[in-house]
Amino acid sequence: MTSRAEKLLRSMSEDVSALQDYLHSHNLPELSIEEDVPFQFQTNPNFSTRRDSAIKACRELIALLSGSLGTLVNQTPHAIANTQAVCKFNIASNLTEDSDVTTYNELARRCRLPETEIRRIVRALIPSHVFREYSDGRVAHTAASKLLAVDPIMREWIDLSVTEMIPAVLKFPDAMEMWPGSEEPNRTGYSLAHDTQDMAFAHMAKFPGRSERFMAAMKLFSRAPENSPRYLVENYPWAAIGRGGVIVDIGGSSGEYSIPILQTFTNLQVIIQDLPEVIGKFDDRELPDNIKDRVSFTVHDFFTKQPVQGADVYLLRWILHDWSDTYAINILRALIPALHLKSKILINEHILPLxxxxxxxxxxxxxxxxxxxxxxxxxxxxxxxxxEDLIARADNRLKIEKIETPEGSALGIIVVGWEPSKEV
Known part of the structure; x- marks a missing residue:
């Protein structure tokens, strides 16, 4: 039986072949990202009909390959605004009250909104493969709309994107113009979008629920397979540290990445450091019994001198990307007084490809x-x-010993050693 994906591929192949034949018959070059087909030929029905058919099939194939998460995360600003309305008015969850198919009239009744509003919101999302509509006018779920119905973290991410991130992104060129070359965390697109002199994290903390929403939304990325802690567990020589070895998880929140290391390597212990408002949310009651005596939570600001001397590993996972070079260098320098010859700084962050x-x-x-x-x-x-530049600028006694992105992982592993014999 031919799958939907295979049918789409066949359709796209036929359309593209027809387009190439059309271009050849008019002595035009083949499709290229370097040069457009002249407008008068683009508007010809023999070209535009095939082009639109190929684009439609291509977009559906991308949705099939991306899955529901990819479909929702990669929406246009207009689509994500409609998706926020779906979340705010419980449109997706009301569709699953007794079945995955219903009329617009019934859905409007459940949501307590005018039918015209429901229809506009849902139909705006159908081209993005969030919801679908049958020929008789009934509306139904797709995998993406069903994810919105059942997953509160997905809804938190949508809300965060629309209210915090997208306004900030749209304002970053204005911030560049207002503060040329600034590396300050409170001179940003976020600052302009939210009319604040505080940096983003401090500003959100002033409003009940906003910091909590941010942390909840970030869990969406943590649970993605490519961000799994297993890559950190499997790609560092933890077993070689020896019994009683100490990992300091800096800015580690609940220990989402360091605790799995303990569960695999029973000879190690972890000190999780974060700000008071974060550490106060966690204690050993939430830990598995077999690691409780090897985990501690400690208040620490990573811009201040590191208090744990001579740990085997100082882990910085998804910390430095929050900061410009000026501030990232300060975070690294705050570790230097605590480093011993055996100490390693382990950075678990994205490594951008060329x-x-x-x-x-x-x-x-x-x-x-x-x-x-x-x-x-x-x-x-x-x-x-x-x-390389960041580590060198922080201190010439720091040396990158390894930098790679394990196969299958979205996050790279950067191992930085300490050579105190070098001159500063």
Missing amino acids: PGEAPVPQEMALRTFDTSMRAFTNGKEREVSDW
């Missing part, structure tokens, strides 16, 4: 992260040369 080095979807996602961090805090995702 153009063409990674699959296009992965590169697009990483560049989107980079733009988001720039708009949010003047942070950045970094290429290999950026990491």
